[in-house]
Amino acid sequence: MIRAVLGPFYCKGKESIPTRLFLMVPLTSAILNHVIKIETAKGKGTAFFMRYERQNFLVTAKHLACATQPGDNILCLTFENDVYSEAVDIEHGTDETDISVIKLGNPFYPWEMSSPIVPETGQLLLGQEVVIAGFPLGLEPRHETLFGNKPMPLIKGGIFSGMLERSFEGAASRTKHPQYFLDVHNNKGFSGGPVFATSKNRNTRTTDVHVVAMVSEYFYDRPLGGEATTSNLKPNSGFTVAIPIGKAVEAVKTLLTKSCP
Numbered sequence: 001m002i003r004a005v006l007g008p009f010y011c012k013g014k015e016s017i018p019t020r021l022f023l024m025v026p027l028t029s030a031i032l033n034h035v036i037k038i039e040t041a042k043g044k045g046t047a048f049f050m051r052y053e054r055q056n057f058l059v060t061a062k063h064l065a066c067a068t069q070p071g072d073n074i075l076c077l078t079f080e081n082d083v084y085s086e087a088v089d090i091e092h093g094t095d096e097t098d099i100s101v102i103k104l105g106n107p108f109y110p111w112e113m114s115s116p117i118v119p120e121t122g123q124l125l126l127g128q129e130v131v132i133a134g135f136p137l138g139l140e141p142r143h144e145t146l147f148g149n150k151p152m153p154l155i156k157g158g159i160f161s162g163m164l165e166r167s168f169e170g171a172a173s174r175t176k177h178p179q180y181f182l183d184v185h186n187n188k189g190f191s192g193g194p195v196f197a198t199s200k201n202r203n204t205r206t207t208d209v210h211v212v213a214m215v216s217e218y219f220y221d222r223p224l225g226g227e228a229t230t231s232n233l234k235p236n237s238g239f240t241v242a243i244p245i246g247k248a249v250e251a252v253k254t255l256l257t258k259s260c261p
Helices: 245-257
Strands: 010-013 016-018 037-040 043-052 055-060 071-075 082-092 101-103 129-134 155-167 179-180 194-199 206-220 236-244
Touching: 037 129, 043 129, 043 245, 055 245, 082 245, 101 206, 101 245, 129 206, 179 206, 236 245
Parallel strands: none
Antiparallel strands: 010 016, 037 043, 037 071, 043 055, 055 101, 071 082, 082 101, 129 155, 129 194, 155 179, 179 236, 194 206, 206 236
16 A cells, blocks of 8 residues: 655756655554643643653643643543653743653553654655654544544655755744644644654665654735735644754653663
8 A cells, every 4th residue: 555656856067956755644543642732831742752762751742731830730631541751840931942751650561562753863855755643623533443442643744845044933042943834724722743754664664754843833825915804814824833853852852861770
C-alpha cells in the first residue's frame, strides 16, 4: 500500500532543492497508543511519549505546560479512568520555542511499549509526506478492537512545505528560530501532538516511522482591512506550524544533565 508521487526539482543555477518520492505513513495502533490527551492549568491538548536514552518523556506544547512545575499533577484523559501523574521534572523550551518535555513519576502506561516513538532530527525534504495526530475540537473517537475502548487520536496528512525562521507568537523576545510549515489544515486541540514521517531502513528494507516535529499552532491569514467580517474565528490559512523535534531532544538532554549527581 504505497502511494508515490514524483516531485519536481527546483533549480537555481547549478543548485537544486531535493524533493522525494513520498509514501503513505504507516501508523499502527502501537504507535498511536503513545499519543494522549492531557489537561493542564492552561487547558486541554495533546501530548506524546518520546523514547530517548531508553527512557520515555512526555512532549507537549509549552503554551499548554508553561504553568506546570515539578510536583504538579497532569491529568491524562485518554484512559477508561482518568489518570493523574506527577511531573517529577520539566524542561520548557526557550522563550522563543513552544515546546516542553516532562518526566513523569510512577509510569502508568497501560499498554505494551514495544513500538516506541523515536525522534528523527534529520532535515525533512520538500514534498515529504507527514501525518499529525491528536485530539482536536474536543473529539474523542473510540475503537474497541484497536484501542480497548479508550479514545483514539485523530490523524491528518499533508506534506512538508518548507522551513521558515520565525519567533513564537506570544514570546517576549522576537528572536527567530526554525519552524516547519506543513500543508496540513490544523485545528485547536492538535497542539502538542506529534508530526510523523517515514524513512527507508537500508538494513531491513522496511519503512520506519519517526517523530520529526511537534504541532505548535496554525498560521493565521493576515488581515487586509476593508469590510468587517462576521466570523468570530481568526481565519486559518491551512498551514500547520511545527517545532522540529530536535528542540525536544535538546530539552531532554538538559533534563538528563540536571538529574546527574
